[in-house]
Amino acid sequence: MSTPYAKLPAWADYGLIPLINLSVAFIVAGFVVMLVGENPFRAAVILVEGAFGKGTGIAFTLFYATTFIFTGLSVAVAAHCGLFNIGTEGQAYIAGLGIAIVCLSFDSTLPWWLTFPLAIVASALVGALWALIPAYLQAKRGSHIVITTIMFNFIAASIMVYLLVGPLKPAGSQAPQTRNFLAGAELPKLNWIIELFGAKIRSAPLNICFLLALAMAFLVWLLIWRTRLGYEMRTYGHSPKAARYAGISETRIIITAMMISGALAGMMALNPVMGDQHNVAIDFVSGAGFVGIAVALMGRLHPVGIVLAAILFGMLYQGGAELAFEMPAISRDMIVIIQGLVILFAGALEHMFRPYIQALFASFSPKSVGMQAVNGKGA
Amino acid sequence: MDIFNAIIQVLDSTIRLSVPLLLACLAGLYSERAGIFDIGLEGKMLVGAFAGAAAASVFHSALIGLGMAVLISVAFALVHGFASITHRGNQIVSGVAINFVAAGSTIILGQAWFQQGGRTPALQPGERFEAIIWPGADAARDVPIIGPIYAELISGHSILVYFAFAMVPFTWWVLFRTRFGLRLRAVGENPAAVDTAGISVAWLRYRALICTGILTGFAGAYLSMVQNGGFVKDMTAGKGYIALAALIFAKWKPVNAMFACLLFGFLDAASIRLQGTPLPIVGKVSVQFMQALPYVLTVILLAGFIGKAIPPRAGGVPYVKER
Numbered sequence: 001m002s003t004p005y006a007k008l009p010a011w012a013d014y015g016l017i018p019l020i021n022l023s024v025a026f027i028v029a030g031f032v033v034m035l036v037g038e039n040p041f042r043a044a045v046i047l048v049e050g051a052f053g054k055g056t057g058i059a060f061t062l063f064y065a066t067t068f069i070f071t072g073l074s075v076a077v078a079a080h081c082g083l084f085n086i087g088t089e090g091q092a093y094i095a096g097l098g099i100a101i102v103c104l105s106f107d108s109t110l111p112w113w114l115t116f117p118l119a120i121v122a123s124a125l126v127g128a129l130w131a132l133i134p135a136y137l138q139a140k141r142g143s144h145i146v147i148t149t150i151m152f153n154f155i156a157a158s159i160m161v162y163l164l165v166g167p168l169k170p171a172g173s174q175a176p177q178t179r180n181f182l183a184g185a186e187l188p189k190l191n192w193i194i195e196l197f198g199a200k201i202r203s204a205p206l207n208i209c210f211l212l213a214l215a216m217a218f219l220v221w222l223l224i225w226r227t228r229l230g231y232e233m234r235t236y237g238h239s240p241k242a243a244r245y246a247g248i249s250e251t252r253i254i255i256t257a258m259m260i261s262g263a264l265a266g267m268m269a270l271n272p273v274m275g276d277q278h279n280v281a282i283d284f285v286s287g288a289g290f291v292g293i294a295v296a297l298m299g300r301l302h303p304v305g306i307v308l309a310a311i312l313f314g315m316l317y318q319g320g321a322e323l324a325f326e327m328p329a330i331s332r333d334m335i336v337i338i339q340g341l342v343i344l345f346a347g348a349l350e351h352m353f354r355p356y357i358q359a360l361f362a363s364f365s366p367k368s369v370g371m372q373a374v375n376g377k378g379a
Numbered sequence: 380m381d382i383f384n385a386i387i388q389v390l391d392s393t394i395r396l397s398v399p400l401l402l403a404c405l406a407g408l409y410s411e412r413a414g415i416f417d418i419g420l421e422g423k424m425l426v427g428a429f430a431g432a433a434a435a436s437v438f439h440s441a442l443i444g445l446g447m448a449v450l451i452s453v454a455f456a457l458v459h460g461f462a463s464i465t466h467r468g469n470q471i472v473s474g475v476a477i478n479f480v481a482a483g484s485t486i487i488l489g490q491a492w493f494q495q496g497g498r499t500p501a502l503q504p505g506e507r508f509e510a511i512i513w514p515g516a517d518a519a520r521d522v523p524i525i526g527p528i529y530a531e532l533i534s535g536h537s538i539l540v541y542f543a544f545a546m547v548p549f550t551w552w553v554l555f556r557t558r559f560g561l562r563l564r565a566v567g568e569n570p571a572a573v574d575t576a577g578i579s580v581a582w583l584r585y586r587a588l589i590c591t592g593i594l595t596g597f598a599g600a601y602l603s604m605v606q607n608g609g610f611v612k613d614m615t616a617g618k619g620y621i622a623l624a625a626l627i628f629a630k631w632k633p634v635n636a637m638f639a640c641l642l643f644g645f646l647d648a649a650s651i652r653l654q655g656t657p658l659p660i661v662g663k664v665s666v667q668f669m670q671a672l673p674y675v676l677t678v679i680l681l682a683g684f685i686g687k688a689i690p691p692r693a694g695g696v697p698y699v700k701e702r
Contacts, residue, residue, distance in 0.1 A: 036491040143678075147677070147681060151674040151677050151681075154620065154674045155674050293472075334487055335483070336482050336486075340483060344462065347468070347473070348468035348470075348472045348473035351467070
C-alpha cells in the first residue's frame, strides 16, 4: 500500500512515532483505570514491580515473553508478505496435537533432548499445514486470508475440544486434557540464568523455549533481510503487481510465507505445553495468538522490536497478575484492553500523529523531511 | 406427533438463535457494501450487550437500555471509522483492536460497577423485552399443525425478533431502491466515481458505519436483554464472526443474509437438540462437528465450490482523494 506521507528520519520513524503511539495507548488505558476508581500511577508502579521486582517475577515475565515472541514473529512474517495471518491462535492450538502425539509416544523411552527436536518438528509441521489451506485458497482461489484464517481458528478449536474430551483424554479422567507427560517430555528450566544475577526464584516456568524463541527471531531476521526468499516476500508485500512483473510466483510466495508463519505459530505451543503444564489442555493458547498481532505491530515487524514488544507484553501479563491481587477492581482483563489500545494506536492509527511530527520536523530542519523537492513539484 | 413437536421446537430455537446473527450480519452488510471491512462486529455487539443490560438495570427501563446499547455501539463504529476512513488505517487491524477493547472493557467496567464477576445484575421484568403473545395464540395452540406453528413460531417472540426480520426487506429497500443505497453501494465498488460526482466518500462511509453501529447495538441488546436476562462476560462467543461468515455466505445480499443466518441458527439449534442422540444413517454426530459446520461451509464457499463470493471491489482499501 502506498503511503501518502513524506519521509521522516529513520530514528523518528522507528523510534519516536511508535513511542508516541504506545504512550497514547497507555494514557487511554490510564483513563480506564481512573474510570474504575483506582490510581493509574500506583497501578503502573505495582505492574512494573510485579514484573521485574523479584527474580520469580522476571522469570515469569520472560516465560510469557517467549510465547509472544513466537506469535509475534508468526504475524510479522506473514505481514511482510502483505498477508494478515489472524489464524496464529488456531495454528498454535492445533500444533498442540502434534506435540501431544510426539510426547505421548516417546516420553517414556527418549530423554528430553531427543523428544524436544521431534516436538519442534511436529509442532512446526502441524502449524504450517494448518496455514497451508488458507494460503492455498488465497493464492489459487482468491479467498480472503483474513476470513479463512478466522474460520480455521474456530475449526481448530472444535477439533481440539473434540479430541481432548474424547480420544486424547485418559480413561477415567474428568478433566479435558491429555495425561501428564513423563520426564522425557519435560523441558529443562532456565531459572538458573536469573539466579546467576543473585535473584531468588521459587518456581517459575521459564524454560529452554526462550532460547529457541531468540534463535527464531534471529532466523526470521536472516530470512527477511538476508535471503532471496525474504526479498521476494517483501517485494510481494509492498506491491503484488511489481512482484508479478519481476517474475515472482504469487502462489509459491504466499504459500511459503504462510507456512513459515504457521510453523512459528505452532512452535509457540512448545512453551506452555512442554515447558510448563506438561499436558495439552483445552484452550492452552488462551489468546496468545492475538497478542502476537499487537506484538508484531508494536515491534514494527522487526525481530528486535518484536522481542522487545514481547517482553513488554510479558511484563503486562506477569505484572497484571500482581495488579489483580493488589487492586481487585482491575483483573487480568485490563491487559486485553491495553492490547486492544496498542493495536489501535500502533496499528490502525499509526499515522495519526505523523503529520504533526512532520510539521514539527519541517519547521526545525526542512531537509530532514525532504522538503527541498516541494518548491518545484508537489509531494 | 412427537417428531412434529420436536421439529417445531428446533425451528423455534432456530429463530431465537439466528436473530443476533441476522442483526449483526445486516450490520456488516452496510459497512462492507460501503467498502469498509468490519471484523469488529463481535466487539460492537459485546459493548452493545453490556451497555444495554447495564443501563436497563440502572434506569429500570428496557428502552433506555436499548438506547444506550445503540449509542455505545455507534461510538465504537465511529472509532473504527476514525481509524479507517479519516486516518486511512488498516481496517482489519482496527476491527481487531475494537474487539479487544470491547472484550476487556466490558469485563473491567462490569466488575467495577456491579461487583458480580463481570456480570450485570439480573434484569427484572420491565427491564427486558418481553415476549409478545399474538391474539388468539393460546386458543389456536390446539389446532393441529397450524396451531403450534402460529403459537410457537410466529407468536411469542420479543419485539426485537420482529424488528430483525423486518430489517431484511427494509435493508433491501434502502440499498437497492434509494439514492442513499445506490451511493453506498457505489462507494464500495468505485469510490473515485462517487467522488467525481461531488459526493463525499468519507461522509458516506461514516453514515454506513453508523447504520452498522445501530444494528450491532440492537444485536447486543437482544443477547443481553432478550435471550439472557443480563450481561455475562464474553457472551457474544464468536457470533460476530459467524455473522461475518453468514455475510460472505449470503454474497452481501440482504435476503440471502436472512437465509444464511437461519441456516447457521438452525445448525446451532440442531446441535443443542441432538446432543448425544444418534441420527439415522450418519449415527451419532459430535457437538463439535455441528459447531464447526458454519465455518467449514463458509471456507468451502470461499474456495469457490458453492458459487463464487465476490466482495465489494473497493472493500478494505482506504480512499485517497487524488489531487
